[in-house]
Amino acid sequence: MAEKTLSSFEKFIKYIDSILPLEIELIINNFDRFIYGVGITLELTILSLIIGFLLAVPMAVARSSQHAILSPIIWCYTYVFRGTPLLVQTYLIYYGLGQFQFIKNSWVWDSILSSAWWCALIAFTLNTAAYTTELLHGAINDTPKGEVEAAIASGHSYFGRIRRIILPSAFRRAIPAYSNEVIFMLHGSVVASTITLQDVLGVGRWLNGRYYLAYEGFITAALLYFAIVFGITRIFRMVERKYLKYLQ
Amino acid sequence: MNLFLKTVTAGLLVLTMTTTVQAEDTLRIGVEGAYKPFSWKEADGTLKGFDVEIASALCAELKRKCELVEQGWDGMIPALLANKFDAIIASMSITEERKKRIDFSAKYYQTPARVVAANSSAIDGTAKGLAGKRLGVQRGTTHQCYAEKAFPDAELVLYATQEEVFQDLLLGRINAQISDSLVANDSFLKTDDGAKYSFKGSDHLDLECYGEGVGIAVRKEDTDLRDKLSAAILAIRENGNYAKINNTYFTVDIYGK
The missing domain is CATH 3.40.190.10 (Periplasmic binding protein-like II)
Structure with missing residues (x-):
């Protein structure tokens, strides 16, 4: 019985193969590699988003504080990282830093920068932290004056206000924009494939290169990214329904 | 609506005319430009290398005007199939796997x-x-x-x-x-x-x-171009142009046996 279903599945594949100008069989035979690629993509995207967010919260607070030293420094950082392409940032970290002998001879090289994975994680984290900082900065600035005044009147200290009033309300306002940042970061993570990592696009390019194909690797990668984005938008819809209910 | 249709048809006509003229006049050749000493890019943007010079020698032999089109290696075969150029002279080995999609001239060199x-x-x-x-x-x-x-x-x-x-x-x-x-x-x-x-x-x-050496890749239907290129390779082997180019880059003859 099992043998029969297998052969009819194979027949089905052969049929799809014959009507589409694509090598479906090659995609299916190498699908385990694509699954591995999804793992690398999600790992890099999720980790950089988490670390980037944790870095962005204090930076956004400092940037909104009008602090004479911190605010301009953070403005410079976000300006540089939002003003240059992620690909360039990743190349500078991956190929650029290795040109300095003192970096190459230090422990940082051996344990971190010699690995493509770490280079990608650093570049992605710095990039998303810059965008998230500006996004939260905007949300903090939009805090209704009345909320802050009420907090002061009820005796909240500066950090007490930030922690209990300003940040929770800013986070809520930032959810829709942040869901875009998450999707942009996922799409940006394809840069990993240019520095030898086997993420989803990296596996697609491997398949194209190995069998001299034109589209198969890219189409499979596109469908996988599409599926991941579908999942992300679903999650954010749930989050919005929960935390932005008072607006609906 | 009528005017719109006319414009579209006229536009299409012009398009088909220009593409046929282009296809007949200039031979567009895909090269890579990041594969020294076979092809690389000088600081001023000009393409240099064994492949590039072989390409111009073959064009001279075929008495056709040629245009070099730069293309990253990854997209070389897709670009040929998408008609971005008519031939690839970029150190591409003649293999069975590639022959499923494209065709090759005779080899123009073979190195291990x-x-x-x-x-x-x-x-x-x-x-x-x-x-x-x-x-x-x-x-x-x-x-x-x-x-x-x-x-x-x-x-x-x-x-x-x-x-x-x-x-x-x-x-x-x-x-x-x-x-x-x-x-x-x-x-x-x-x-x-x-x-x-x-x-x-x-x-x-x-x-x-x-495979059996490095050849010039063409689309499968361009058998005429393929045969002309194969003949041109043999011709520049005989008239000494190949040796001249070979000797500016290498100390041994890279044509192989």
Whole structure:
């Protein structure tokens, strides 16, 4: 019985193969590699988003504080990282830093920068932290004056206000924009494939290169990214329904 | 609506006319430009190299005007199939796998592949010696095919260009690389950076992956162009133009047997 279903599945594949100008069989035979690629993509995207967010919260607070030293420094950082392409940032970290002998001879090289994975994680984290900082900065600035005044009147200290009033309300306002940042970061993570990592696009390019194909690797990668984005938008819809209910 | 239709038809007519004229007049040739000494880009943007000069010698032989189109290696075959150019002269080996999609002229050179690693490295170019080691190859090349077949236990690291492979070998991110021996010698081992590296093991030949030499790729339907190019290769072999180009780059005749 099992043998029969297998052969009819194979027949089905052969049929799809014959009507589409694509090598479906090659995609299916190498699908385990694509699954591995999804793992690398999600790992890099999720980790950089988490670390980037944790870095962005204090930076956004400092940037909104009008602090004479911190605010301009953070403005410079976000300006540089939002003003240059992620690909360039990743190349500078991956190929650029290795040109300095003192970096190459230090422990940082051996344990971190010699690995493509770490280079990608650093570049992605710095990039998303810059965008998230500006996004939260905007949300903090939009805090209704009345909320802050009420907090002061009820005796909240500066950090007490930030922690209990300003940040929770800013986070809520930032959810829709942040869901875009998450999707942009996922799409940006394809840069990993240019520095030898086997993420989803990296596996697609491997398949194209190995069998001299034109589209198969890219189409499979596109469908996988599409599926991941579908999942992300679903999650954010749930989050919005929960935390932005008072607006609906 | 009528006017709109007329404009569209007129536009289409002009389009078809220009494409046919273009296809007849100039031969568009795809080259890579990141594969020294076969093709590279000078600081001023001009393309140089053995492939580039062979291309112009063949065009002179065919008495046709040629236009060089730069194309990254990854997209070389798709671009040929999408009619971005009519022939590829970019050190592309004639293999069975590629012949499923495109056609080739007769070979215009044939050189062996070799493994390169640091002088001090114990890598000997065998499957056993490379087991567990990080081996760099350019993606979509015959070397990717060969490395997966011959060194199944090595960890393959894929790059878009051969230049990036050498760069990461220098930075120590990969333990060894496999590529065309002439390319490795000329653009890496002979440079100051490459002094600490050398060939490991002997020549690698493999009919399935490396095929029968390097040819000019054309679309399958362009059999006429294919045959003319094959004849032109033999012609420049005979009239000495090939030898002239060969000798400006190499000390041995790379045509092979």
